[in-house]
């Protein structure tokens with residue numbers, strides 16, 4: 001696979017426009033309504049706009065089970081995390097396979113339609129163990145899984161409207177970012193995932209990418225994180241300052257990623273890379289404790305996990321970078337890869 005291609009080879013779009021959208025919006029009024037929570041609504045939008053290519057809808061059992069067991073979709077393509085539509089008991093029992101449902105955000109506003117190909121129940125503890133390596137609710141990612149419904153609806157979706165997102169104007173679609181990189185003449189772009197305002201260590205990693213590549217995409221996650229994490233406003237404002245006042249003009253793009261933190265450590269690091277591949281990145285930075293809540297994963301578990309996969313098959317180069325620190329003897333910021341003072 002060529003670098004920079006969407007995962008699976010084709011950028012998915014499930015957006016319906018024009019007269020067809022009007023027609024489906026009318027039709028949706030008559031359909032049973034499934035209300036998605038904020039996280040699932042963001043997943044809906046990523047599927048619709050190709051951020052989760054090659055997914056065209058919420059996962060059925062075949063994909064779900066192989067993702068848990070092998071971090072691959074049913075057809076063999078690498079994909080490390082489940083993307084599912086959990087529903088309450090009532091919606092689950094009232095909907096049959098083959099039905100069409102309207103998908104709504106929490107306000108009740110209908111955003112799209114889904115053809116229910118499958119409905120099935122899952123074992124949430126088994127899912128947590130497969131994805132996180134733990135089923136202890138003290139883990140901030142595991143608790144999100146265990147609190148979720150175990151009843152799932154699956155099938156291809158069609159999107160009619162954009163959900164209400166935080167920093168809406170900053171949440172640019174894969175198509176928009178790809179066009180932006182092309183307009184700037186960038187052939188190589190590193191994606192930088194974050195849920196924090198910039199600090200010296202992250203700045204060091206970003207500078208490494210800027211030394212090597214044409215451009216850098218700073219792509220903070222704007223969905224649900226965990227209690228005590230930074231607010232989006234602080235993250236965005238600090239990055240705007242850094243880009244305006246420190247980095248050279250025209251070398252860094254800031255956009256927001258409408259998704260939620262799973263805190264799944266190694267598997268989520270790989271997921272973050274594949275999603276940024278869909279947004280047009282050719283490279284992706286994975287540092288120390290990527291997507292890892294403290295105390296649950298080793299510093300470089302995500303590096304070891306990603307090394308198991310063939311880079312050619314991933315279709316994106318992963319920059320596995322060590323955690324930077326300031327070394328007095330070196331007189332500069334360094335890492336274990338560049339400083340021997342220990």
Ligand SMILES: [Zn+2]
Pocket residue numbers: 327328329330331334339340341342
């Ligand atoms: Zn040193």
